[in-house]
Amino acid sequence: MKMKAAVMTALGKPLEVREVELAEPKSDEVLVKILATAVCHSDLNILNDPTTPIPQVLGHEGAGEVVKVGDSVTTCKVGDKVALSWVPYCGTCPFCRAGKTNLCETAFGPMFNGTLLDGTSRLSLDGGPCYHMSLLSTFAEYTVVPQMSCVPIPDEMPMAPASMIGCGVATGYGSAVRAAQVTPGSSVAIFGVGGVGANAVQAAKLCGAATIIACDIKNENLELSKNFGATHTINTLEVKDVPAAIREITEGVGAEYTIDCTGNTMVGRMAWMSGRKGSTNVVIGAYPADGTLELPSGSFHRVAKILKGSFYGDVNPFEDFPKIAQLYLEGKYDLDSLIIKKIKLDDINVAFDAFHDPKAKNMGRYIIDFQ
Numbered sequence: 001m002k003m004k005a006a007v008m009t010a011l012g013k014p015l016e017v018r019e020v021e022l023a024e025p026k027s028d029e030v031l032v033k034i035l036a037t038a039v040c041h042s043d044l045n046i047l048n049d050p051t052t053p054i055p056q057v058l059g060h061e062g063a064g065e066v067v068k069v070g071d072s073v074t075t076c077k078v079g080d081k082v083a084l085s086w087v088p089y090c091g092t093c094p095f096c097r098a099g100k101t102n103l104c105e106t107a108f109g110p111m112f113n114g115t116l117l118d119g120t121s122r123l124s125l126d127g128g129p130c131y132h133m134s135l136l137s138t139f140a141e142y143t144v145v146p147q148m149s150c151v152p153i154p155d156e157m158p159m160a161p162a163s164m165i166g167c168g169v170a171t172g173y174g175s176a177v178r179a180a181q182v183t184p185g186s187s188v189a190i191f192g193v194g195g196v197g198a199n200a201v202q203a204a205k206l207c208g209a210a211t212i213i214a215c216d217i218k219n220e221n222l223e224l225s226k227n228f229g230a231t232h233t234i235n236t237l238e239v240k241d242v243p244a245a246i247r248e249i250t251e252g253v254g255a256e257y258t259i260d261c262t263g264n265t266m267v268g269r270m271a272w273m274s275g276r277k278g279s280t281n282v283v284i285g286a287y288p289a290d291g292t293l294e295l296p297s298g299s300f301h302r303v304a305k306i307l308k309g310s311f312y313g314d315v316n317p318f319e320d321f322p323k324i325a326q327l328y329l330e331g332k333y334d335l336d337s338l339i340i341k342k343i344k345l346d347d348i349n350v351a352f353d354a355f356h357d358p359k360a361k362n363m364g365r366y367i368i369d370f371q
Contacts, residue, residue, distance in 0.1 A: 005057045005140035006348045007125060012048050014349045015139070020057060020130060023122040025144045027070040032082060032145060035159035037062035037138035038365035039351035040167055040195070046133055047352070053114035056131040057123055060086040061365070062138030063162035066150065073147040075318075080152045083165045083325070085317035086134035088117070088148035102312040107135055107146075117146050138163075139348060141370065151317045153325040160342060160367045161328060161335035164195075165321050168365065169335065171284055172199025172261070173324055174313020176207055179282045180257045184208030187250045191215045191236070191271050192261035192285060193225045194362045195338065200259050200284075202334060205229030206327070213246055213255065221363050227337060236270070243273040254279060261285045265293045272307065280306045284313060338364035345370070 001022050006015040025031045038061035046052050066080045076082055089096050089104035096104050107117065114131025115121050122144040123130035123137065137143050153162055172195075176182045188204040190197050193214045198221075204212050205228070213232045214225035222233035232249050239245050247254050254276035260268050263285035272295055275281045287293065295307075315321075327333035340361050343350055351366035 003141040004345060006345060008047055008054060008056045008058050011050060017346050018125060021124040022142055022144060025068060025070045027072040028147050029070050029144050030066055030073055030076060030147050030150045031068040032064045032143050033067050034062050034064040034138050034140060034143055035370050036163035037368045038164045041355060044352060044355050053131040055125050056114055056133055057137035057140050058133045059139030060134035060136045061163055061167045062136060063159045075147045076150040076152050081155050081157060082150045083153050083162050083321045084136050084145060085149045085151055085166050086136050087312055088135060088146040101316050102314055111135060151321040153322055154329060157325045157329060159371060160339055160369055162325060163367060164335060164338060164365050165324050168195040169199050169324060170315045170320060171313040172196040173203040174315035175200045175259045175282055175284045175310055176203035178314035179308060179310035180259060180280050182207035182209050182257050185210045186256045187211035188257040189213040189215060189246050189255040189274050190259045191267050193221045195364050197261040198225060198228050198363050200261060201225050201230050202228040211250060213249060224363050228334060242270050246274040263287055265291045268293050269295060275305055278304045282308050282310050284310045340364045340366050342367045342369040
């Protein structure tokens with residue numbers, strides 16, 4: 001079938017909305033009509049990554065309706081509303097058998113090669129090959145994805161907020177609920193309250209945390225974080241000693257949980273120093289491959305802290321996506337406030353331009369709304 005899609009045709013250049021050919025799904029794949037898709041900073045990272053196969057249809061946060069399923073598909077059926085996961089898992093490897101489906105490696109070889117799980121593409125452009133992003137390629141009217149990427153959600157779930165669930169929302173939610181396992185009455189310090197951190201804030205509130213400290217360099221984000229449940233805010237550029245400020249808020253001992261969403265190793269050290277003895281310190285921001293996280297070694301064993309890296313917030317999409325959607329429908333989880341602006345596919349580069357504007361709002365997502 002022919003469809004419109006936003007295609008990366010050159011490294012670092014604006015996306016081009018082109019007519020792309022999409023092949024039929026294979027036996028374990030699903031054809032989805034995209035109804036809404038969010039624009040994430042990771043899309044910009046792919047656009048600027050010299051290892052990205054080109055041309056490629058970008059996009060990895062999306063939701064839509066199942067149009068056709070392959071013969072072997074069991075996760076969904078025609079007519080289902082689905083939120084898409086960019087980390088499909090096999091269910092049989094040692095990580096999956098241990099319940100750590102977010103650590104399954106099945107998808108990553110094909111993902112880096114720009115294909116689906118069988119090593120081939122369903123996309124073509126001008127008669128030549130075209131590649132997939134994160135096995136999803138949601139910047140398009142339709143997409144073919146692995147069945148393990150299709151997570152059914154309630155029919156009444158609006159598609160614009162649903163489109164954000166599959167990446168930033170799930171990661172932030174999972175960082176508090178799954179990775180840190182925040183307990184009622186506890187204290188949490190969250191570093192970086194953009195699109196992911198805002199979800200960590202409201203997930204900490206869902207867990208019953210009594211003290212939620214939002215830390216960021218943008219006063220606008222700090223003010224908005226109060227709407228999601230932050231009880232205290234700290235501008236880390238303006239406060240000279242952030243760990244001391246956090247200790248002052250938390251009876252002089254530091255936070256019971258810290259969550260670093262920034263991808264900055266200096267902030268990672270700050271977060272570690274802000275935790276009390278016995279604290280759990282979760283890192284969900286992607287540190288640079290050549291970076292170094294330096295922590296004090298003196299009396300390391302005596303402070304009994306936990307340092308935990310968390311990929312995808314430790315979520316299981318088939319358990320957590322529907323749960324987040326239901327919480328939204330019950331008015332217990334705010335996704336609407338994370339929608340910065342709804343745009344058309346033809347205007348997609350407006351969202352990418354905003355990433356380069358330091359004054360632009362970054363707590364949330366631009367949403368391409370096909371409806």
